[in-house]
Amino acid sequence: MPDVSRLSIHQVTLLEQCSTPQFVEALVRHAVPCTSLWRDKVQSYGVENTAKLVADRGIALSGYCWGGLVTSADRAEAATARDEVRRALDEAAAVKAPCLIFVAGGVDPRDKSIADARARALDGVADLIPHARSVGVKIALEPLHPMICATRSVLSTVRLANAWCDQLAAEDIVGIAVDTYAVWWDPEIDAEIARAGKRICSFHISDWLADTQDLRFDRGMMGDGLIDIPRLRRAVETAGYDGYLEVEIFSRRNWWKRDPDDVIRVIKERLETAV
Amino acid sequence: MPDVSRLSIHQVTLLEQCSTPQFVEALVRHAVPCTSLWRDKVQSYGVENTAKLVADRGIALSGYCWGGLVTSADRAEAATARDEVRRALDEAAAVKAPCLIFVAGGVDPRDKSIADARARALDGVADLIPHARSVGVKIALEPLHPMICATRSVLSTVRLANAWCDQLAAEDIVGIAVDTYAVWWDPEIDAEIARAGKRICSFHISDWLADTQDLRFDRGMMGDGLIDIPRLRRAVETAGYDGYLEVEIFSRRNWWKRDPDDVIRVIKERLETAV
Numbered sequence: 001m002p003d004v005s006r007l008s009i010h011q012v013t014l015l016e017q018c019s020t021p022q023f024v025e026a027l028v029r030h031a032v033p034c035t036s037l038w039r040d041k042v043q044s045y046g047v048e049n050t051a052k053l054v055a056d057r058g059i060a061l062s063g064y065c066w067g068g069l070v071t072s073a074d075r076a077e078a079a080t081a082r083d084e085v086r087r088a089l090d091e092a093a094a095v096k097a098p099c100l101i102f103v104a105g106g107v108d109p110r111d112k113s114i115a116d117a118r119a120r121a122l123d124g125v126a127d128l129i130p131h132a133r134s135v136g137v138k139i140a141l142e143p144l145h146p147m148i149c150a151t152r153s154v155l156s157t158v159r160l161a162n163a164w165c166d167q168l169a170a171e172d173i174v175g176i177a178v179d180t181y182a183v184w185w186d187p188e189i190d191a192e193i194a195r196a197g198k199r200i201c202s203f204h205i206s207d208w209l210a211d212t213q214d215l216r217f218d219r220g221m222m223g224d225g226l227i228d229i230p231r232l233r234r235a236v237e238t239a240g241y242d243g244y245l246e247v248e249i250f251s252r253r254n255w256w257k258r259d260p261d262d263v264i265r266v267i268k269e270r271l272e273t274a275v
Numbered sequence: 276m277p278d279v280s281r282l283s284i285h286q287v288t289l290l291e292q293c294s295t296p297q298f299v300e301a302l303v304r305h306a307v308p309c310t311s312l313w314r315d316k317v318q319s320y321g322v323e324n325t326a327k328l329v330a331d332r333g334i335a336l337s338g339y340c341w342g343g344l345v346t347s348a349d350r351a352e353a354a355t356a357r358d359e360v361r362r363a364l365d366e367a368a369a370v371k372a373p374c375l376i377f378v379a380g381g382v383d384p385r386d387k388s389i390a391d392a393r394a395r396a397l398d399g400v401a402d403l404i405p406h407a408r409s410v411g412v413k414i415a416l417e418p419l420h421p422m423i424c425a426t427r428s429v430l431s432t433v434r435l436a437n438a439w440c441d442q443l444a445a446e447d448i449v450g451i452a453v454d455t456y457a458v459w460w461d462p463e464i465d466a467e468i469a470r471a472g473k474r475i476c477s478f479h480i481s482d483w484l485a486d487t488q489d490l491r492f493d494r495g496m497m498g499d500g501l502i503d504i505p506r507l508r509r510a511v512e513t514a515g516y517d518g519y520l521e522v523e524i525f526s527r528r529n530w531w532k533r534d535p536d537d538v539i540r541v542i543k544e545r546l547e548t549a550v
Contacts (some may be wrong), residue, residue: 147422156461214424
């Protein structure tokens with residue numbers, strides 16, 4: 001029997017097959033102890049309903065996904081976006097998630113300035129810190145793959161996340177989420193994971209498929225791609241991370257089409273052989 | 276009239292519309308002085324025929340694209356791949372291209388080790404240097420976008436290209452090709468372009484589309500996307516680059532479907548307004 005005590009399955013992994021209650025029951029059925037919830041799903045089932053459901057069924061939370069997109073060059077738009085992140089932090093607190101996954105936002109087409117977008121994202125995080133502290137939810141800065149830099153996240157490397165953490169000086173409330181899919185290609189990754197150390201508050205796993213066909217929704221099951229996931233796991237654990245191994249697979253052409261029980265069975269097998 | 280004296284249009288920009296003779300005639304018709312040739316096209320028309328054609332029509336070469344894929348974990352395969360690069364260097368010399376664009380190769384699925392793939396790529400370049408010197412063609416290390424790291428190029432950043440150049444200590448014959456599309460997202464790009472300095476022997480331009488739909492063949496025309504191309508141009512020029520501005524647009528859903536004269540007209544307009 002695989003040891004599932006550190007397994008978390010992100011709700012997005014069964015995004016298209018399951019309602020939130022169906023998803024939670026599937027976790028319970030397979031003795032999966034933890035999840036990270038997907039905000040759209042939580043909102044459609046209701047925050048209070050979801051909070052009660054996971055508490056009643058004994059499912060722990062490793063994160064709440066996501067809030068962010070604070071890089072607008074328009075000050076009013078940026079302020080509105082930060083308010084939306086505050087609501088996401090409130091929801092994360094309600095479902096008892098330890099952290100909110102922070103997705104920085106892309107380049108504003110009105111100025112095409114990636115440097116300015118990065119500066120605005122950092123300012124946005126700084127502005128959100130008091131609220132995060134007040135609700136007791138960490139802001140998990142998640143570097144995302146450079147291929148979604150233009151529209152989703154100008155935070156493209158762990159090195160940059162470390163630089164932001166250095167500047168923010170708020171180690172109690174701002175951490176870093178390391179996602180194998182987003183960072184595996186980075187020549188600096190070993191050094192930057194070591195530098196991040198206890199900042200790492202979330203570790204996401206999935207694989208890179210050789211025949212990737214979509215920039216966002218074609219991730220692979222661990223073992224089906226080119227990433228040496230065990231090596232990255234050792235790196236984050238050596239750096240001090242001892243939290244959940246969170247399986248997060250966006251997969252429109254494969255895993256989202258499969259029976260939920262089959263998907264979870266394969267995840268548990270691969271946890272033994274490919275993580 | 277736009278100043279086209281530094282304009283090079285890469286053959287791949289009209290890959291699907293034009294044979295090599297049609298392509299060269301289109302350049303002549305629009306007074307475009309320079310191109311970078313695409314190896315598959317050159318081979319199908321013949322190396323000697325192509326060399327004669329560009330010489331007769333007065334078209335200069337800014338590069339020859341491409342050779343590489345030397346990262347196999349199998350020693351015999353890697354040796355065969357390096358021999359193939361030597362042939363590409365010979366062809367580059369025959370058409371009088373100053374450099375061969377070097378595409379490192381991806382991760383070998385047999386070992387899934389990106390560190391080993393990088394080490395083998397660097398060894399491969401070192402092994403090719405004597406032949407490159409003997410034919411007088413520079414090896415242009417081209418960092419490619421991390422989204423094609425798995426299968427095409429483990430050389431993912433200018434920082435890594437600089438590190439390789441430091442190790443190779445062969446500044447006369449190994450340079451760096453900077454491609455806006457591949458590097459624009461990189462938080463370290465300004466510092467690494469400055470560090471590269473005169474190593475930069477090739478500068479490729481195209482734009483990143485907000486709705487990118489393919490990992491390789493969906494590049495945008497300058498001005499249609501999110502990249503601040505003028506800023507990157509200033510960076511390479513400040514670093515000492517004064518060569519051609521090489522337009523390289525792989526575009527299956529748009530520019531490859533258009534009339535060649537229209538494509539070249541738009542390129543010349545954008546050279547004024549968006550480069």
